[in-house]
Amino acid sequence: AQRVTQPEKLLSVFKGAPVELKCNYSYSGSPELFWYVQYSRQRLQLLLRHISRESIKGFTADLNKGETSFHLKKPFAQEEDSAMYYCALSADRGSTLGRLYFGRGTQLTVWP
Amino acid sequence: DARVTQTPRDKVTEMGQEVTMRCQPILGHNTVFWYRQTMMQGLELLAYFRNRAPLDDSGMPKDRFSAEMPDATLATLKIQPSEPRDSAVYFCASGTGTGTNNEQFFGPGTRLTVL
Numbered sequence: 666a667q668r669v670t671q672p673e674k675l676l677s678v679f680k681g682a683p684v685e686l687k688c689n690y691s692y693s694g695s696p697e698l699f700w701y702v703q704y705s706r707q708r709l710q711l712l713l714r715h716i717s718r719e720s721i722k723g724f725t726a727d728l729n730k731g732e733t734s735f736h737l738k739k740p741f742a743q744e745e746d747s748a749m750y751y752c753a754l755s756a757d758r759g760s761t762l763g764r765l766y767f768g769r770g771t772q773l774t775v776w777p
Numbered sequence: 778d779a780r781v782t783q784t785p786r787d788k789v790t791e792m793g794q795e796v797t798m799r800c801q802p803i804l805g806h807n808t809v810f811w812y813r814q815t816m817m818q819g820l821e822l823l824a825y826f827r828n829r830a831p832l833d834d835s836g837m838p839k840d841r842f843s844a845e846m847p848d849a850t851l852a853t854l855k856i857q858p859s860e861p862r863d864s865a866v867y868f869c870a871s872g873t874g875t876g877t878n879n880e881q882f883f884g885p886g887t888r889l890t891v892l
Contacts, residue, residue, distance in 0.1 A: 764822070
């Protein structure tokens with residue numbers, strides 16, 4: 666069964682410090698992984714997807730199939746990065762095609 | 778800039794009342810999702826439609842919740858009767874694709890408070 670785990674519900678760092686939001690997944694197929702971000706009282710929006718291998722707002726994420734992980738990293742956190750971050754997995758087959766499986770989210774707070 | 782819209786944005790109601798939330802997906806999107814967001818559970822999938830047909834509503838309490846798509850431009854989520862534990866933010870999302878193109882576009886949410 667598909668499952669996405671974000672072990673940290675809350676994460677706090679100081680401005681300028683590195684930040685890593687952890688995400689592990691369980692899926693028997695070929696996974697497509699995403700990170701979504703939700704700023705305070707706003708809608709969720711796509712931050713990045715693993716297939717594009719791009720850096721958005723200084724964030725990167727590498728898919729590690731051996732460790733079944735897709736951790737989100739930024740070398741120098743900024744106060745405006747404070748938000749809720751969701752890791753999500755896309756199923757590639759069957760009736761669940763098109764569905765995203767979300768982790769429970771990690772609330773990141775960046776202190777000045 | 779096409780966006781998913783939801784109404785109402787905020788709803789306060791009393792226990793036992795019927796609540797109807799509406800969503801207009803982005804034109805041309807063939808998948809629609811209803812999620813519930815709470816502090817305790819995070820983001821939970823309630824129901825999921827493709828080409829207006831319900832695919833999965835296993836996340837929804839069947840006795841009180843119902844989700845429909847009367848047409849391609851409207852999705853509804855109803856709660857009858859509502860209970861205080863239903864208080865949450867309800868998001869609608871729509872998308873077109875699968876796999877690598879499986880981006881879901883979220884609406885602003887309906888913040889429901891049941892007293």
